[in-house]
Amino acid sequence: MSAPLQILLDRWRPALDLPIPGRFVVPPAARAAVLAGTLQNSDRPILAIVSGEREAEELAEDVELFTDSVYHLPAWETLPFEHVSPNVVTMGRRVVARHALTEGAPCIVVASVRSVTQRVSPTTIRPLLLAAGSDFPFDDLVATVTVMGYRRVDRCETRGDFSVRGGIIDIYPPNAAAPLRLDFYGDTLEGIRTFSASTQRSEDDLDSVSVFPARELLLDAAIRDRAEELRGDAPWAAETWDRIAAGVTFQGMESWLPWLANPRTVLDESDASVVLFDPVRCAERATDLIREETDLAQALSGTWGDDGSDSGRHPPLYLPLESDEVTTRLLEAPPHASGPGDDGYSIGTLDGVAGDPESIAAAINRWKDRDVSIVVAMDGEGAARRVSGLLSEAGADLPVVDTLTAIAPAVTPIGIHAGFVLPSAGFGVVGEQEVAGRRRAHRKLGKGTRKAQPDAYRDLNEGDYVVHHHHGIGRFAGLVHREIGGVERDYLLVEYAGEDKLYVPTDQLAAITRYTGGEAPRLSRMGGSDWTQTRARVRKEVTVVADQVVALHRKRAAASGHAFDPDTPWQHEFEAAFPFEETPDQ
Template identity: 35%
Template sequence: MSFKVLTRLVAGVSQTLELRTLGVAPAVSAALVAQSTAGRRILVIVASEVEAETIAYDIASLQDGCNSYWLPAWDTVPFERVAPSMRTVGLRLRALSALQEKSESGVVVTASVRSALQRLAPSALDLERFSLHVGSSLPQVELVEFLLRNGYLREAQVSSPGEFAVRGSIVDLFPPDADSPIRADFFGDELDRLGIFDPGSQVTIDAIGEYEILPAREVLVDGRLRAGLEELAERAPVLGDRIRELLDGTSADPAESLLPLVLNHQATIPSDLLDEDDVVILAGGALLEAESIRLVADELSMTQALAPTWGIEATESTAGLLASFDHISESPAQSVLLTDDGADPHPLRIDHRDMTGFVERVGSFIRRGFRVIVTAESQARVRALTATFASFERYPIAIGADADPPETAGLYLLEGVRLYHSFIVETAKLVVVADTELVRPIANPRTPRRSPRTLSSTLDDLAPGTLVVHETYGIARYQGIVSRSLAEVERDYLLLEFGGKDKIYLPSDQTDRITLYVGGEDPALSRLGSREWSQQVRKARRAANEVAQELVVLYQKRLVTVGHAKEADTPWQDEMESAFPYELTPDQVIAIEEMKRDLEQPIPMDRMICGDVGFGKTEIAIRAAFKTIQSGNQVAILVPTTILAQQHYDTFRERFEPYGVKVGLLSRFVSGREVKRLKEELRLGTLDCLVATHALVSKEIDFKRLGLLVIDEEQRFGVQHKEFWKTRHPDLDVLTLSATPIPRTLELSLVGVRDMSLLRTPPLDRQPILTHVGPDDDAAISEAIRRELIRGGQVFYVHNRVRDIQSVARKVADLVPTARILIAHGQLPEHELERVVDDFWHRRADVLVCTTIIESGIDLPSVNTLIVDHAEDLGLGQLHQLRGRVGRSGQRAYAYLFYPRTKPLSVIALERLRTIVENTDLGSGYRIAMRDLELRGAGTFLGQRQSGHMSAVGYELYVRLVAEAVAQMKGDERIEVAEINIDLPISYSIPVSYVEEETVRMDLYRRLALACTDAEVTELAEELIDRFGPHPDVVANLIAMTRLKLTLIERGVHEVGSRRSARTGGMEVFLRPLELRPSEEVRLRRLPSRPSYRAIDHEVVVPFRPRDDLLALVGEIVMGSPNSRS
């Protein structure tokens, strides 16, 4: 997004400067060059990826109409058996395509020196594109051939970038540079419809008129690369099998791994894509050259370590992916060297921790006649900056993003603009301050990409061999969907295997009758015909009633307690919330609405926010706290670690400071004198919000008007900690946050005693973390750290024993001598630990060797590799939380979990590590909590009295029994789950020819079975057409059957079937029971189908012929009775 005021400022500056000698302020320098060289291609080269990304963002803001792109380097290294992430590929392809198209408005591409020197594959030098236009003549096969030729993988369903699917007339595809996948619907050889769809729901969300498709991969095994691979196979026979797999498309290894050995050219962007009309801007020539030399050496070291894994000799002659710096210095493009010898414009260095010094510098600039412009993205930041300059001689002047630039000296606040880099232009008497440099570092700008929800169904993990619970028949093993044909009627069934090899073919429209089995032990399969299952359910129901009595006491106590009803949102609440720099996910929006509704009630709130690591729970807590404070109450925030306490303190203080809200911190970082002051301010009510560790649980702490308790990482606290303040303040509102909730907490939520909000949508651009589990491996540790350093990132190395953590740090130093290493653990003196965290935060070190103290609290976008030794000693929840510390920036992240080679693992430890590897999907915290329940036993969480019954019937059924008992004791109206058996000679199914993937078919069957209204069925029917095309007859029958089923349930009918008439010998349909009054009976007999009614058993019978539409016939009978016409 560009801002006219900034563009006009740049235009004014350009008149005062010589563009051949500019200072090292890459963003504004590039904007100056772009403005004076319209239509040219400009390559900006900087030292690091972090700089490149933020500078590309700033260039777009500074220059109106400029096409600014970031070209990231690959997030992998040669010979690594992992392809670059699709996000990286998409960004690179978008930038390469822009360079090759030569836009009339010009193109600016910003790259790190590593990215600029990366050698390009032949396919990247000449990208193939494919244009889609609605209404154009286009055979579907041409699009499919393009996708196959350009690296797209054909799947049954598109969910990730680089995939495509074909279903009849529909082609779904997800270009790597797209924010959302694309759906193209053909009518013959014409493109009839084009739209974008949600990869989670698979439903089209918007129509578009045209789209240009780029390849899915930068490196394609096409004719140009194929020759190089064949030549390599002859030169290195040891690679023969792997190369043949690459050539025929069956290799699990990406072509990128071997690219350095295959390329017979040194093509790079500066040397091969630019010409003499273009410009290369170098942000410090000597610095970049030195960095390139280091990168080439590091890559060579990595290459030599990884090459032997392919059977290649680790010699110095092994090729690398990076070209020499000569490719930049000898580029045909014109060079502009940014120097640090005082030339304009140059960067303005700001320390966000010294705001007093910053204010003094601003005053000095203004006295010298400078215009000082401070950007402020939100109204809240304008308010905060106004407060910062409250003692200033002149009041700051606010200007809009589209205003004319100021011409006189003074302090100006530019609202609605975000910049990442501050700069000064001495000759133009101008200082521009990026607001982002005045606060703690935050994540870099990200191109939003729609993220699917992650907890869409309780049967997501259903696969053949999975244990399930059928509410009537008991525990069985699911063996898949099977099609059966009986008397020319074909349907799909779920095959369930019970004890004694008994089997049941469950009709696909009854999938709502089964749930996954979750329990603390491996149960025996139930035997059909035995009374054992009904007895187990009866015992579990009695136990559930006992538990329900306790829970209802808690619930009723909460209902009769008068709480603090908070006020409706104030203008300041809206303003503070608008300062949040990211887009809320749909689940966050719902959770915030639910939380505010609770707070505004006179009943104490008890709500849990359940969401995976990094899914946005803290933002909900911030809004709840501010709302409470605006209503005149105090807030306590209980957290498990000092590091998390410090982080929350910084975050809450930063967000609340513009509004005069006072935030305090209570942890071991705080001195005794400060603790005494905090206690006094809490007692007097002058402290509004306190962030604290376990020290909060003390009778010495007393609040004047405590209104809200926030418990973060709920699973880390014992019952006594959580209940301490609830007991002292029964009217307290409580908000609990958890990524891996303990089953006892889930139980309270699921049965209605505690309210729960689920955050199921991952943040935009978050990627699953690649997780490796294996025995200790120094070579792997060295490779992991070196790879991260080459990417310009940082590493967490977790060793959870303080006694020998120093020796582990020395080992890491020996493995990677160039790495800067710090040590952090809970026994460090408070100021030293604070210094270590601050140094690592500001990237003064590369590797933090630490204990699990980082499990909660350090959120650094630059940390994308986690190494854990002795992982077998950690719990599942701990491992999941630790893994959540990386991958928070959108970059590909890695987690290495090692165990000793010489130590045999216990079965439980082995299963824990296997579970963490199998659950790498975003939002897997809930599944991990359930698996932890199984591994550790239900008694650990629910108490021994409940655990046996839960194991006997499964967690989900047991919780449902408790919920039913609670509802009954609360006096809620009991809604019976209606069971109806419809057995008509009609074929209905979702055939494989229509929906190929069994898990998708299963999900659709279940959603249809759970549909409660005609509107839901209509929505599903439309979704099927949108995703898979027109309904085949059997699908249309299934939808009509589902609609009919809802009508029959509404009328109280339990059974519909067909039989041969004993009186006429013909076929007839029967329905029962259908209770009719005499007048209704008369009306029924007048229907054209001539039904009969037997009042004694309320049965309706109607004859039919083979060609009759039975669904319409039954519908006529039911709809023909007056009670159905409501």
């Protein structure tokens, strides 16, 4: 299926392509169309860089209107030195985008400065290609997906997990819309199907799949060897190097990437053409990232132990944006001319009054008389049909189409963040802002599978009650620095009944959750049976409630309901006019 507005690029001429390398003015509203048009005549990937992460997300969404060959390279949402792993979906999307850049086939990858300047892992980003009917040793496949960063569980429900049941491997790649079921007979892959993560029922058959790594940092032989070297070079983190050298995957291990990888970024990984939008803002953002990381390192250096650097010196996560190797394939694209010598694109405006159907219709007809086709991109089917009807009454007949099949004025139910009119290309796309006078909602909520992270220790106060999944209810007594087993590090101190104390390493926060009961609880005794008995009692009570819920649903299923009249067109239009993205419970 082609992109909704891809046919508009039939009017794109090679003379309109971005002149890479060099300098060329590109107004922000025209970036998506210009990138997609230039891609048609490119023989390599195009890496488009903008200053902010939200700006990158919106640009990638707008480019998707014109071409399917677009990827968003997101930045990690974690801070340097924060012992928390990035979201598995974020890492999965980064792996896919980086692979597209290194493969060399023409495509567009949109990234923020933070994403581009981040040090990359040297481990593989190549996918595992599987086809139904092919042979693949079963045990070797289990070992391979483990090395690729997937976590083995009993029931595969979350991205980045896999399970094994007899001759079936269930796996949920981070970039997949649904988990995959691999059905083996011996070492022959007999079938590949998607399945529902909630019901575990098989769904659609597939001929082949590409399974990408679940993490960016994989504990391969080279990384483990590097960890062995760091035992002597950085003994203050010997416990961490021991775990990595042993091939143990743990929460937050990505924060140690600067010590484990050479200083390389995505700019060094491929020979893609690079388009740097608003180079001044991008340069300022790159400088800010490096300064913020340095300040954070200096603030934390006191916790790195006697063998650590007391001045905050460290291998940086964020590297300079400049690269001599990129100069020959770099285009600087400022948003406006800085002088009479700057060439660039000229864009127009719709030149209609937002919210006034007669004015908008007249503007569309004026552009049509100049051989410029205007497409109105609205958010949702209801809004598109409403605008189409109003414009038709005002003298501009624009049909509603999901995918444009001819270059002519039309309305599409897929919105655009930044509307534009590009007279030199003979088309324009305008959206909610230009037609209705309201801003478009930023993005739709994804159906994430990541479980909520527990509260960090910084959100706890001394005296707060906490629950350890194994030892039960205790009292948080603060953050302490101790030498245990010859290694100095920070611990959460939890006090239990009978003056028992538990020291929880700060990289094992998943074991601790805040107590949310209404009254002050009784402290558990470490090693006692009270916590085990409490958990058993709760399980029994949950079983009773579950039986009651099942009985209630049986009663409801047997009852006669009341059938309401179907919604009227006015009701549908009213619902479609809701200007915000609905939350899952709505």
